[in-house]
Amino acid sequence: PTPTSQVSKPLYLCSPFVEAALVKGNFKTIVMLPKYVDIMEWVAVNIFDFFQNLNMFYGVISECCTQQSCPSMSAGPTLNYTWINQDRKSVQLPAPTYIDYVMTWVQNLLDDENSFPTKSGHDFPASFPSTIKHVYRQLLRVFAHIYHAHYPQILHLRSEPHFNSLFAHFLAFGREYELLDMKDIRGSSNSPTVGIGALWERWKEMGILEG
Amino acid sequence: SKTAAKPADYVYFDRTSAGFSDEAVPRAKAAQLKLEHYYKVAVDAAIERNTRRVELERRLQSDSVMTDERKQRQLVQHGKKESTFLRLRRTKLGLEDFRTVKVIGKGAFGEVRLVQKTDTGKIYAMKTLKKEEMLKKDQLAHVRAERDVLAESNSPWVVQLFYSFQDPAYLYLIMEFLPGGDLMTMLIKYDTFSEDVSRFYMAECVLAIEAVHNLGFIHRDIKPDNILIDKDGHIKLSDFGLSTGFHKNHDSNYYQRLLEQANGATAPTPAQAARNSVMVNSINLTMTSKDQIATWKANRRKLAYSTVGTPDYIAPEIFLQQGYGNECDWWSLGAIMFECLVGYPPFCSETTHETYQKIVHWQYHLVIPEDVHLSREAEDLVKRLITSADRRLKIDQIKAHPFFYGVDWEAIRQIDAPFVPRLRSITDTSYFPTDELEQGPEEPAGGDASDANKDLAFLGYTFKRFTISSQAF
Ligand SMILES: Nc1ncnc2c1ncn2[C@@H]1O[C@H](COP(=O)(O)OP(=O)(O)OP(=O)(O)O)[C@@H](O)[C@H]1O
Numbered sequence: 001p002t003p004t005s006q007v008s009k010p011l012y013l014c015s016p017f018v019e020a021a022l023v024k025g026n027f028k029t030i031v032m033l034p035k036y037v038d039i040m041e042w043v044a045v046n047i048f049d050f051f052q053n054l055n056m057f058y059g060v061i062s063e064c065c066t067q068q069s070c071p072s073m074s075a076g077p078t079l080n081y082t083w084i085n086q087d088r089k090s091v092q093l094p095a096p097t098y099i100d101y102v103m104t105w106v107q108n109l110l111d112d113e114n115s116f117p118t119k120s121g122h123d124f125p126a127s128f129p130s131t132i133k134h135v136y137r138q139l140l141r142v143f144a145h146i147y148h149a150h151y152p153q154i155l156h157l158r159s160e161p162h163f164n165s166l167f168a169h170f171l172a173f174g175r176e177y178e179l180l181d182m183k184d185i186r187g188s189s190n191s192p193t194v195g196i197g198a199l200w201e202r203w204k205e206m207g208i209l210e211g
Numbered sequence: 212s213k214t215a216a217k218p219a220d221y222v223y224f225d226r227t228s229a230g231f232s233d234e235a236v237p238r239a240k241a242a243q244l245k246l247e248h249y250y251k252v253a254v255d256a257a258i259e260r261n262t263r264r265v266e267l268e269r270r271l272q273s274d275s276v277m278t279d280e281r282k283q284r285q286l287v288q289h290g291k292k293e294s295t296f297l298r299l300r301r302t303k304l305g306l307e308d309f310r311t312v313k314v315i316g317k318g319a320f321g322e323v324r325l326v327q328k329t330d331t332g333k334i335y336a337m338k339t340l341k342k343e344e345m346l347k348k349d350q351l352a353h354v355r356a357e358r359d360v361l362a363e364s365n366s367p368w369v370v371q372l373f374y375s376f377q378d379p380a381y382l383y384l385i386m387e388f389l390p391g392g393d394l395m396t397m398l399i400k401y402d403t404f405s406e407d408v409s410r411f412y413m414a415e416c417v418l419a420i421e422a423v424h425n426l427g428f429i430h431r432d433i434k435p436d437n438i439l440i441d442k443d444g445h446i447k448l449s450d451f452g453l454s455t456g457f458h459k460n461h462d463s464n465y466y467q468r469l470l471e472q473a474n475g476a477t478a479p480t481p482a483q484a485a486r487n488s489v490m491v492n493s494i495n496l497t498m499t500s501k502d503q504i505a506t507w508k509a510n511r512r513k514l515a516y517s518t519v520g521t522p523d524y525i526a527p528e529i530f531l532q533q534g535y536g537n538e539c540d541w542w543s544l545g546a547i548m549f550e551c552l553v554g555y556p557p558f559c560s561e562t563t564h565e566t567y568q569k570i571v572h573w574q575y576h577l578v579i580p581e582d583v584h585l586s587r588e589a590e591d592l593v594k595r596l597i598t599s600a601d602r603r604l605k606i607d608q609i610k611a612h613p614f615f616y617g618v619d620w621e622a623i624r625q626i627d628a629p630f631v632p633r634l635r636s637i638t639d640t641s642y643f644p645t646d647e648l649e650q651g652p653e654e655p656a657g658g659d660a661s662d663a664n665k666d667l668a669f670l671g672y673t674f675k676r677f678t679i680s681s682q683a684f
Contacts, residue, residue, distance in 0.1 A: 014222040023250050030253045034260050036290025041297040048301050053249060056242045063232055110301070118302040119330070120295070156226050157239035162246045 010195065012151045012160075018202055022165040026208070027172040040124045043132055043177055044116055047139075050173070051106050053166050054139055058099060058146065061153045065145075070095035075144030076195035095145050102138045109135065136179035143167050144185065144196050168208050171200060175210065260293060304376055306383070309337060314650055315643040316393075320344045321381065322648070325388060325640055334637050335373065336388040339381050366426070367624060368419035370439060370447045389447060391440025391632040392642030394547070398435055399511060402504055402554050406589055408629045409551040412438075414618045415446045416544055421606055423448065424537045433543040434524040435550065440642070444628025501582075507555035522563060523556040527570050528600050538600045541609065545596025553583050557597060573597060588614040 011017055033042050058065075073081045073095045082090040083098055093101070109115045115131055117124060125131075146154070146163070154163050174180030186197035203209045228236050267289050271282045309326040312334075316323035321339035328335065374385040394412065398404075404412070416438065423430050430448065437449045526542035528535040550556045557577055558569035569576040577597055579585060585593075592614040595604045604612065610620060619626070632642055 009220060011222060011224065014220045015218040016221065017224075022247065030250075030257050034257070034293060035264055036286055036293065037297065038290065038294040041294040045297045045300050049249065053246060056245060060235065060239045060242050063235060116301065118298055152224075153231075155224050156228060156231070157235065158226065159239050159243055162243050165250070166246060 010148070010151065010198075011155065012147050012164075013198055013202060017151075017155065017160050017164075018199070019206070020161040020164050021168070021208070022161040023169065026210070027169050028210070030169070031172050031176050033176075039177075040128060044124070044128075046173055047132060047135055048110055048116070050139060050166075050170055051103075051110065051135075054142060054170075055103055055107075057154075057159065057163055057166065058103070058142060060157060060159065061146065061150045062096070062099075064150055064153045065096050065099070067094045067096060070145070070149055073098040073141065073145060075141065075148045079144070079148075079195055081141045081145075095149065099142050099145065102142055106135055106138065132177075133179055136174055137181065137184060139170070140174070140180070140184055143170060147196050147199065167196075167199075168203055171203070172209055263293075264289065304374060304385075306378070309335070309385070311337075312638050313640050313643075313645050314648045315640055315645060317648055325638060325643075326385075327638070334388050335385045338384040338386065340384070341381055342377070343380070366422045368415075368422040368447055370449050389439040389441045390634055390637075390639060390642060391442065391444060391630075393436050393440065393449070394438040394446070395435035395511065396642065396644060397440070397630070398550060398554075399508055402508075404551045404629075406552065406586055409548060409589070410615065410618065411623075411629050412446060412551065413544065413548050414615055414620070414623055416547070417606070417609055417615075418620065418623065419446060419448045420540045420544060424540070424606075429535075429537045430540050430543075431529065432525070433540055433547070434521070435547055438547075440630075440632065442632060442634065444631040445624055504554035507559050522566050522570065523559055525570065526600070527573060530567060530571060535600065538603050538605075541596050541603050541605075542600075545593050548589075548596065549579075549593050552585055552589060552593075553580065557593075586614075588612070588616070 033039055071094050072092055073083070075081065080092070081098065083093050083101060085091050109131065113119065113122065114125060115128070147167070151160075154160050171180065182197070185195070185200055200209065267285070271277065271285060274282070308329055310329055312325040312327055314322050315325050315336070318338070318340075320341050321344075324337045324339070326335050326337040327333070370389065371387045372384055373387070376383050416433070419438075420430065420433065433448070439447050439449050441447055522530075524543040524546040526535065526539035529539055546556050546558070558566050558573070560566045560569060577594070579590060579593075592604075592609075592612050595602075595612070596609075609615070610618075635641075
């Protein structure tokens with residue numbers, strides 16, 4: 001409900017912020033699976049790092065993400081995420097609650113020796129790939145919400161080069177290991193591309209992300 | 212397409228921290244720094260990983276004897292090792308993963324314990340450093356630099372660091388345990404060494420100091436407490452500096468202030484000061500070096516534990532604030548050599564202040580007691596090390612000095628050491644003064660929550676080494 005389309009364009013899609021980056025160039029060197037290395041270990045440690053880093057940035061702006069400011073977990077006018085509760089029912093939650101659930105859930109998984117083994121001799125469970133997919137998808141939603149609802153705060157705190165690079169890295173990683181579902185960043189297929197879907201397209205044009 | 216003109220969607224955004232809590236800005240800054248650190252490490256690690264792989268592949272390729280099957284196995288093995296290292300990054304080691312066997316040493320910011328990793332049973336030395344103390348003493352730049360040296364060196368002359376972690380109150384360093392104790396303890400036990408024995412330790416120290424210099428560092432605080440003895444009796448330099456270097460009050464300002472205070476009271480002219488010292492010396496001459504050794508020894512360990520620390524081995528140019536280079540470490544070596552042969556360091560005194568005075572006026576105070584007999588070569592080397600920085604011998608001259616005649620510089624670490632520790636078990640601490648140390652309760656149960664600033668200061672402290680040994684974890 002903004003008067004002109006000019007104003008309604010999200011800040012993160014505008015110059016100079018869309019170009020802001022801490023890490024210049026392509027992420028391939030740090031995304032590619034190192035030769036001879038176990039793919040499970042590689043994905044595990046990277047997801048571990050993404051979680052830590054995202055958690056750190058959410059911690060910075062969490063004081064601005066309240067039940068009042070963010071009554072729903074949205075990432076755009078037509079993009080709303082729902083949480084599946086214990087009864088397997090889809091529920092709407094305020095963003096801070098939703099994100100708290102996500103972060104707690106991921107932290108517990110990472111700390112769980114059965115899901116993310118760290119001791120020598122312990123192997124990854126057969127369910128690991130599907131666990132990773134779930135984790136990736138939920139972290140993506142947290143990124144998406146921050147872009148949609150809290151980008152001005154990221155700017156006020158001068159963190160946009162950092163946050164952009166972290167997200168671009170996250171996207172590049174998801175693409176490489178087939179964790180990224182385009183539906184999650186674009187919204188439903190019949191509505192026009194919104195939010196971070198457009199960011200994805202822009203970064204691809206700019207050569208930050210592979211096709 | 213990029214043009215000089217601003218794009219149509221160029222936005223001017225007024226940044227302000229109004230509306231944020233007081234913590235938001237420092238927290239954001241911390242997050243930025245941490246992420247910068249993260250990407251720097253990520254890129255470096257990718258490059259290093261790549262180098263390791265390429266090197267192995269090249270080596271295997273040029274090997275015409277090894278079967279393809281074995282080569283394949285080596286590559287798989289290599290991948291396993293790299294994967295283990297990645298896993299190590301997710302492994303959270305904490306205090307609870309180690310069991311204290313004994314407190315074996317004490318430093319200005321904490322203590323050193325012999326610990327056992329509970330799951331593997333492996334033995335390590337764990338050094339604890341109290342963050343608050345280090346912040347107070349403004350040690351941080353040092354901590355980082357020193358940690359980096361430890362972490363990067365694979366030198367046999369430097370104690371290896373395997374792992375470090377922190378909680379809000381302490382930093383923890385898990386390093387290799389050197390069961391032979393340190394040179395200070397050995398000197399307390401033996402009073403003096405023969406020239407042959409001294410030659411061995413001095414030669415090894417020369418190589419160790421050279422190794423540190425080659426890494427691009429100046430140790431600045433080499434002393435017998437920092438010279439550790441491994442299981443075969445060879446030496447390694449202890450963690451230079453995580454707390455050493457300028458720690459405690461070894462900064463020049465401190466000594467400057469001490470000096471001013473003293474001068475303010477009595478204001479002796481330089482001539483007077485010199486005359487006084489001559490008097491002190493003449494008294495010393497009536498004392499046999501045996502008495503001197505006894506007095507020195509009685510105080511030695513207390514001095515090592517105190518937070519003021521002993522300046523006994525520090526070169527004068529460090530105090531004088533006229534700038535210094537790595538020659539200062541050769542002065543320290545001279546002072547240690549003097550102690551090995553004579554029984555106490557050349558400028559030892561009742562008080563730190565006096566020691567400092569004597570070092571600055573070393574020309575008047577460097578005296579080899581009459582009842583100690585030194586060979587001409589030994590005396591000459593001491594005097595060419597304990598001398599002004601511009602006249603001090605350089606590394607090549609030191610190695611070529613007649614005192615070291617016959618030393619095989621290439622192979623000294625492989626020859627038998629004069630004292631090889633006799634150890635009954637892997638946790639034998641008989642070479643450490645454990646009964647003099649307070650065997651306190653299981654230490655540090657965390658601390659108060661840290662604020663963003665304090666955390667920031669110790670950024671990047673958590674470290675895990677990539678070596679064969681890291682498989683231990
Ligand atoms: N890796 C190790 N293995 C065995 N003993 C050690 C090890 N590191 C330190 N120690 C023992 O602990 C003592 C104190 O350690 P260290 O000298 O490193 O402490 P510090 O805080 O640096 O104090 P200082 O700067 O006065 O030496 C040493 O003199 C030595 O006896």
